[in-house]
Amino acid sequence: METPLHPPQTTNAVPFKWHSRRSFRKDLRKRPLLYLLLVPVVAYFITFKYVPLYGEIIAFKQFRLADGIWGSKWVGLEHFERLLHSSDFLKIVRNTLLLNVYALVFGFPAPIVLALLLNEMRVEWYKRLIQNLLYLPHFLSWIILGMIVIGLLSPSVGFINHALKAFGMEPIYFMSSNFWWPLVYVFAGIWREAGFGTILYLAAMSAIDPHLYEAARMDGAGKLRQMRHVTLPGIRSTIALMLVLQMGRMTDVGFEQVWVLTNPMVTGVSDVMSTYIYRLGLVNLQYSYTTAIGLFQSLIGFALVLTVNRIIRAMGERALW
Known part of the structure; x- marks a missing residue:
């Protein structure tokens, strides 16, 4: 009697979903304290990330504080049509994308390069000292760092311009130049975040x-x-993951950094989505219109994350999902 090539499956096999659920319950009873640590994190995301999604409905209404969210008049896609036909909106989208492209080109490789250099240090105390100095700017507010940057680049008392004068060069008005201001913005961001960003790459190494x-x-x-041939291929999956997360912020520029460094002379290149939303939403009380801008911004970021994640996965790298 010939034996079948594929033996019949037993009917008492446990379904995958039920097996996973049972394993989760078993693990929960075994290590309850570890899951208890997740409670504050889950509560934070529910409170500050998911509950506020309810307010996105005012992007489709003419919101008035007196009427409340549900009492305000429905206007459909009127605010989205307005922002797509607004010349100011096109300008801030251009500024936002340009600053993020500069940050991607110059800022994204910076922590990788620093991590490679730190990984090659063999004197342990010296390595820890350099790491602490690199991490320090991350824990300072943009108010402090912004004032330091403005002071260093001041045309009258700044160290940079004093050095230029020592070499017989004319002082440069960095903070009032449409050419220099984006570079100052990007390198100030690198100064603050590059050192702290090395933590993930050093852990991968x-x-x-x-x-x-x-x-x-x-x-x-x-x-x-x-x-x-060894280190970079070893952290390639981490680089790919961080690139996907970076692409999700391509339509978002931190408000504090821009607000501290900007001035009326450079609004043509420094006026971005976050400052535009603050000016119209909180100052001019155009809540519905700015909510529509924020929703549009989030949808574009979500689309970029999906696209880059799919490309990374097609290249054979480990992506977000």
């Missing part, structure tokens, strides 16, 4: 098998070749 470096050294590879 620590998981690389040391035998790979030994094999590379035996093949005659120097430090640069080890970085190129």
